Amino acid sequence: MLHIENLTIRRGPDYRIALPLLSLQRGEVAAITGASGCGKSTLLEMIGLILRPETLDSYRLGDSATALDIADLLHEDRQKALADIRARRLGFVLQTGGLLPFLSVRQNIELPRRMLGLSVASEPVEDAIERLNLAPLLAKKPGQLSIGERQRVSFVRAIAHEPDLLLADEPTAALDPIQARKLFELIIELVRRWRIAALLVTHDWDLVRDCGIRNLVGVPDDKAPKGGTVFHDAA
Amino acid sequence: MTQPETRARRRLLIELAARDLWHDRKVSLCIVASLVAVIAPLLLLFGLKYGVVSQLQQELLNDPRNLEIRVLGNYDLDRAWFEQLAARTDVGFVMPLTRSLNTQADLMRDNQRFVANAEVIPTGAGDPLLGGTLAAPTAIDQVLLSASAARKLEVKAGDRFRLLVLRKLDGENENGHLDVTVAGVLADTVFPRPAVLVSLDFLVAMENFRDGFAVPMLGFTTGKPLEKPRDRYARARIYARGLDDVAPIAAWLEQANIETNTRARDIESVKAISRVLGLIFAVIAWTAVAGCVASLAGAFLANIDRKRKDLALLRLLGFRRGATGFYVIVQAALLTCLAFGLGYAAYFVGSLIFNAALGANLADNAFVCRLENIHILLAFASALLIAMLVAGVGGFRAIHIQPAESLRDL
Numbered sequence: 001m002l003h004i005e006n007l008t009i010r011r012g013p014d015y016r017i018a019l020p021l022l023s024l025q026r027g028e029v030a031a032i033t034g035a036s037g038c039g040k041s042t043l044l045e046m047i048g049l050i051l052r053p054e055t056l057d058s059y060r061l062g063d064s065a066t067a068l069d070i071a072d073l074l075h076e077d078r079q080k081a082l083a084d085i086r087a088r089r090l091g092f093v094l095q096t097g098g099l100l101p102f103l104s105v106r107q108n109i110e111l112p113r114r115m116l117g118l119s120v121a122s123e124p125v126e127d128a129i130e131r132l133n134l135a136p137l138l139a140k141k142p143g144q145l146s147i148g149e150r151q152r153v154s155f156v157r158a159i160a161h162e163p164d165l166l167l168a169d170e171p172t173a174a175l176d177p178i179q180a181r182k183l184f185e186l187i188i189e190l191v192r193r194w195r196i197a198a199l200l201v202t203h204d205w206d207l208v209r210d211c212g213i214r215n216l217v218g219v220p221d222d223k224a225p226k227g228g229t230v231f232h233d234a235a
Numbered sequence: 236m237t238q239p240e241t242r243a244r245r246r247l248l249i250e251l252a253a254r255d256l257w258h259d260r261k262v263s264l265c266i267v268a269s270l271v272a273v274i275a276p277l278l279l280l281f282g283l284k285y286g287v288v289s290q291l292q293q294e295l296l297n298d299p300r301n302l303e304i305r306v307l308g309n310y311d312l313d314r315a316w317f318e319q320l321a322a323r324t325d326v327g328f329v330m331p332l333t334r335s336l337n338t339q340a341d342l343m344r345d346n347q348r349f350v351a352n353a354e355v356i357p358t359g360a361g362d363p364l365l366g367g368t369l370a371a372p373t374a375i376d377q378v379l380l381s382a383s384a385a386r387k388l389e390v391k392a393g394d395r396f397r398l399l400v401l402r403k404l405d406g407e408n409e410n411g412h413l414d415v416t417v418a419g420v421l422a423d424t425v426f427p428r429p430a431v432l433v434s435l436d437f438l439v440a441m442e443n444f445r446d447g448f449a450v451p452m453l454g455f456t457t458g459k460p461l462e463k464p465r466d467r468y469a470r471a472r473i474y475a476r477g478l479d480d481v482a483p484i485a486a487w488l489e490q491a492n493i494e495t496n497t498r499a500r501d502i503e504s505v506k507a508i509s510r511v512l513g514l515i516f517a518v519i520a521w522t523a524v525a526g527c528v529a530s531l532a533g534a535f536l537a538n539i540d541r542k543r544k545d546l547a548l549l550r551l552l553g554f555r556r557g558a559t560g561f562y563v564i565v566q567a568a569l570l571t572c573l574a575f576g577l578g579y580a581a582y583f584v585g586s587l588i589f590n591a592a593l594g595a596n597l598a599d600n601a602f603v604c605r606l607e608n609i610h611i612l613l614a615f616a617s618a619l620l621i622a623m624l625v626a627g628v629g630g631f632r633a634i635h636i637q638p639a640e641s642l643r644d645l
Contacts, residue, residue: 041642050551050639080555086638087553098548098641100251102258115553117243141258169642 016228034218091158097150274578299363325480411453560630567626
């Protein structure tokens with residue numbers, strides 16, 4: 001589903017973030033963890049096609065037969081094509097929801113599908129709305145929701161257009177531990193059920209361990225002369 | 236991205252822009268109010284300028300004498316000269332005229348109803364004196380009368396009276412006469428003095444009679460026989476097509492050493508009023524527009540800064556860079572349309588008040604404050620253009636907002 005080889009990103013003049021290899025299968029969830037400021041969000045932004053890499057040998061998204069190699073698009077900074085891929089194949093969950101304040105919950109959820117010209121009626125979406133108890137909130141505006149509710153709405157929006165890859169930047173950061181665990185478990189369950197892949201940035205090592213998901217941990221990069229982080233699977 | 240997808244996204248973007256404005260309606264209304272505060276007074280001011288000037292111009296145009304270039308003295312004008320004059324695009328009407336002494340006749344219905352020395356004026360199709368409502372006489376015994384002549388003779392269209400022309404031939408007084416039918420009566424305001432409008436042939440026959448030729452039409456076969464038809468005239472009746480055309484025609488005639496008299500001074504006064512009002516309007520308009528541009532630029536740019544996260548989120552969700560610029564411009568267009576609608580409504584109410592309060596002494600259908608549809612359209616296009624230009628600056632900033640901004644600092 002997702003295959004990235006030899007990715008490096010330069011942050012500031014000297015700091016280098018490296019991801020030698022990452023492969024995710026459909027239904028697989030991986031956490032990105034590490035110390036504060038090590039570059040977790042930067043890595044997520046890179047995988048989310050928002051930043052340009054310093055080096056990147058391969059970035060393939062999709063099933064092996066029809067996988068799209070995005071590395072060239074990133075190198076050439078082809079913003080239109082990258083924006084289209086973001087719209088079709090990626091879903092984002094932001095820390096405090098990142099919902100448009102002038103749209104109702106339902107309109108926020110429908111937005112990615114409408115952008116792609118898809119019918120707003122979608123079985124997985126209705127299923128997720130029901131599972132996350134969002135039905136009573138659909139007519140409300142984001143300003144009327146708690147942070148936890150916004151996170152749940154943001155998650156449904158992120159999967160509404162049935163993307164290949166879900167990217168979540170600290171989705172549980174603003175939630176209490178019980179709510180955080182519930183959301184985490186739900187994300188894992190739905191990702192598996194809908195057979196998409198997910199990368200979640202989090203500080204919560206315990207949650208990652210308890211949920212038994214793969215952990216991509218950022219550690220100091222000894223090879224970087226002026227400092228950096230390298231991400232690889234935790235032992 | 237396919238064409239239908241592009242259209243769908245554009246529609247979605249317009250909808251989002253409108254919803255955003257409605258959600259932020261207090262700020263939107265402030266921007267609209269600042270636009271209305273410029274648009275409405277400018278429409279009223281221009282409406283007043285146009286209304287006053289067009290009213291004065293209309294008053295000038297309503298009196299055909301203002302378009303007349305009167306030829307003073309007698310000349311020897313041939314057919315080619317008349318053709319050359321008629322070919323000018325600024326000439327509205329031209330008609331040969333005989334010597335001034337021969338353009339008078341007595342009009343008599345009976346011994347009680349008589350007009351001495353009425354002016355005899357040759358007329359034809361397109362004569363401004365006919366006002367577009369009366370037809371020029373088609374037969375030699377058909378005439379039109381000025382209102383004052385008709386009153387004195389107590390005649391109306393269809394009545395008959397006698398036209399008398401006196402000459403002295405070989406020491407004998409001879410009274411030429413022709414019974415004529417009134418084909419119509421001119422409006423009172425068009426020609427205040429007693430006058431009869433006849434065909435050119437009849438006027439020429441009168442002059443021939445006075446010059447001692449035999450003119451059986453007027454009842455006399457005495458005098459010299461007429462050898463060939465007339466093709467030279469002493470004067471001309473000349474009317475310009477519009478007020479601005481009077482001065483050029485007069486100048487052209489004076490270049491040919493033909494002395495003229497016009498109402499150029501009256502026309503020039505109206506033009507001077509137009510120029511002064513135009514200058515006042517221009518100064519106020521430019522000041523207002525400059526203030527409006529500064530206010531709009533501040534409002535739009537502040538708005539973009541406020542909505543930076545939302546715009547970044549749209550980019551993150553897959554809207555392209557240009558889409559965020561388009562989003563800002565659509566919002567500016569929507570606000571301008573609303574502001575122009577309200578501004579126009581304010582102008583409409585204001586113009587009704589002006590017309591009711593200041594136009595009470597004017598004739599029917601006269602306006603103190605007035606705008607044509609083309610003015611409204613141009614004003615709308617200008618307002619939209621200014622808003623688009625200002626929003627374009629904001630749009631330029633918006634397209635540089637990075638999707639990452641939605642991920643950070645939330």
